Amino acid sequence: MSSFSTQTTGSSWATADRVAKMQFECGLNPFLKASDPACSIQTPNFFIKNFGLIHRSIRYNVSLKPYSDEWKRSELRLTAQITHYKQQTRLFHHCCARALCRNFAGIIIKTPDLAALHRDHGSIITDYDFLHFFRVLEDTAQEYGTILQFNNKQGIEIPRPKELPIFL
Numbered sequence: 001m002s003s004f005s006t007q008t009t010g011s012s013w014a015t016a017d018r019v020a021k022m023q024f025e026c027g028l029n030p031f032l033k034a035s036d037p038a039c040s041i042q043t044p045n046f047f048i049k050n051f052g053l054i055h056r057s058i059r060y061n062v063s064l065k066p067y068s069d070e071w072k073r074s075e076l077r078l079t080a081q082i083t084h085y086k087q088q089t090r091l092f093h094h095c096c097a098r099a100l101c102r103n104f105a106g107i108i109i110k111t112p113d114l115a116a117l118h119r120d121h122g123s124i125i126t127d128y129d130f131l132h133f134f135r136v137l138e139d140t141a142q143e144y145g146t147i148l149q150f151n152n153k154q155g156i157e158i159p160r161p162k163e164l165p166i167f168l
Helices: 045-063 069-103 114-121 124-128 130-144
Strands: 002-005 023-026 032-034 106-110 147-151
Touching: 045 069, 069 130, 106 130, 130 147
Parallel strands: 106 147
Antiparallel strands: 002 023, 002 106, 023 032
């Protein structure tokens, strides 16, 4: 697990209602583990629940005759499940980013080693979509006036598309 940390460089970061310093570990369960357990953000149940539903639908769809009516209905159902899962994930990312930016005046993020997590846990890492979370956190920090810095060991910049649709 890599760490997700917040720090202050002076009293100018802290305001009356915002905490200036908290350390987090970014991982699978919990999603963000804080040094103070009360501040941890747990991984929501829909990650595991929808992961199972989608994989059952894929297995069922593979067993059907391609392009049959039942196969087409199964494809539509699978597409709807995947779309719903992505929407839930993006909403969760936005809620986490808002909560962090409301509660912390300055944040320094040590990004997780995504290659190692992918090697150890497989495709589930892409389902958590950490890069999307970091992009959303960057946008939200700018909106709230939170000081945000990314610090990663790999020296890799977080890829950012020219137009990022934000679902509210």
